[in-house]
Amino acid sequence: MPIPNNALVLVLDGRKMLFFRNQGDENQIDLRTEAHDERDDAHHDRDLKTDAPGTAAAGGARGDTHRPAMEETNFKQQEEDNWVKEAADELRKRVLRNDFEHLCIVAPPKALGVLRKELHKEVERRVVCTVNKEMSGRPIPDIEALIISETKTAEPSEV
Known part of the structure; x- marks a missing residue:
């Protein structure tokens, strides 16, 4: 579906949140x-974590070896996911103020997955387009071209 006039466009990743309006x-x-x-993005995992993951003794005759009992937490990914959740919250606030009727979302796969889980039902209802691609560092003409290519409907072929 083409993006109508005054539609809100969110371009998002785990670090940036850009809101555009289609004029x-x-x-x-x-x-x-x-x-x-x-x-x-100044924090690194080593700055955020305070301890190593838990360990468990390996069974059998060599019970003196230890290995992590669970996977180590990726704090950078947690921060990125929280950032995406903030974007979902901003969309919720905007939709409840009736700030937009149509929404297009451009985000990389992981961010898009987190965002979809967090979207308010009214925001979901107004989504007209989602583009699964990292574009937050790209210039506006590139974002426009991507949206046009993703929303272009198949033209009927002439006989």
């Missing part, structure tokens, strides 16, 4: 920046 129409997308935010 064009269904035939010519013209994205204008409405808001943007970037997460401080």
Whole structure:
């Protein structure tokens, strides 16, 4: 489905959140920046974790060896997931203010998966397009071209 005039476009990853408004129409997308935010990415796993994962003794005759009982937590991924959840919360606030009728989401697979789980039902109802691609570092014309290519309907062939 083409992106209508005044549709909200969210371009998101685990570090950036960009909101655009389509000032064009269904035939010519013209994205204008409405808001943007970037997460401080200064922390590294080693700065966030305080201890090693738990260990369990291996069974059998060699019971003196130890190995992690569970996978080590990826704190960077947790931060990115929390950032995506903040974006879902912002969309919820906007939809409850009736800020948009149509929504297009552009996000990489992992972020899109987290976002979908967190979307408010009313936000879900207004999604007209989702594009599974990392675009937060790309210029606006590239984002517009991607959305156009993803939403272009198959034209009937002439006989």
